[in-house]
Amino acid sequence: MSQTTVVTAAPEPKLWAGGRSPYNVSYGKMMTWFFLLSDALTFGAFLISYGTTRFFSAVWPDANQVFKSFPFMGEHDMPLVFVSLMTFILIMSSVTMVLAVHAGHYGDKKNVAKWLLWTIIGGICFLACQAWEWTHLHGECGGLWGSFTDLSTSPVESFRHFFSEKSVKFVDAQPLVAMQSTHNFFNYFFTITGFHGGHVTSGVIFNILILVNTVNGVYQRRGHYEMVEKVGLYWHFVDLVWVFVFTCFYLL
């Protein structure tokens, strides 16, 4: 029998018979999703324990009172404006990330690099904003974690202004309880935004590494930009967590 030059394609293995991915998704991408699930449970645990603490507190600081500063605007009262800016920056960087992934689907190296660069810039801007927020609140609390532990070192006047009009009467009547709530509030705030900021930082670092790889043509040679998709998934996860953190701390 003569050899032909045509390679005969064997039929693809059946869906669940082994030897193939039944979901048509590569191992790397599937495991990225599973990692994101585990991370979602971690952040979920943090946020739910925040909710539990809030539910067993008689009184709780008011977000509109705590977060009303804006860089370079002095003592102006602009509740929630700065955090809205941060949310906008992160959503923007999410969009540029999707556009990078989209360009990757078409093997468009130049645009992948361009959109990845914008994503990185967005991430760095977000981190700068968060750093400003922390520095500013550090000034207000006299520290980060572990402040407001003793009424003698932090008298009522130092945390009274964090509470809304409705709650201030209670704060004056039971300053110890209000102090404990303030202590808990800032503990949770710095922990959760700290973990989130850590994820943003690692996301920015990953994006930089993948950008370098893209520019060097690693993915062009490989034939696909799935790595960009995978870091894209991580970046969107970071954005998702922020959406929930923003809701829990600043809105609810």
Place this chain on the structure above:
Amino acid sequence: MSANHSNDTYQHLYEGDQSKLYSGIMSHHHDVKSPEAKAQVKRIWGIFWFLLVITVVEVIMGMKFSHLMPRGIANFIFLALTLVKAGYIVKVFMHLGDEFRGFITTVLIPLVLFVWFIIAFLADGAFWLRMNNESQARHNSAVQEVSHEQ
């Protein structure tokens, strides 16, 4: 004729670099200027504007109106809008909506556990508040009942 040769097209890809199967080589994206590509970009920007509008609505509500309506209603609206945002980010930006239905299920089912998690722990928190109030009253009848002021 090719019975003794290992398959050159699919099999070695399954055993080796699987991402080739599902990303560049086997998918049929060719022209970044095609109408489908442009439509997808338009869709992405459309979702961006949608997310932005929802966020602005949430912030304005948080700033101005949430003190004027019952706490429960305000919280429900915030949570509903947040879940809508999250849904679109996962479906469109993370492309989960484009995956096989079985995979979508695999990812979403564990998140349903959150419903139980949230209800259980918030109920616990509320119970602890009541318990702390009532224990105090039992020991000291002069203490006024601490109401849950939020």
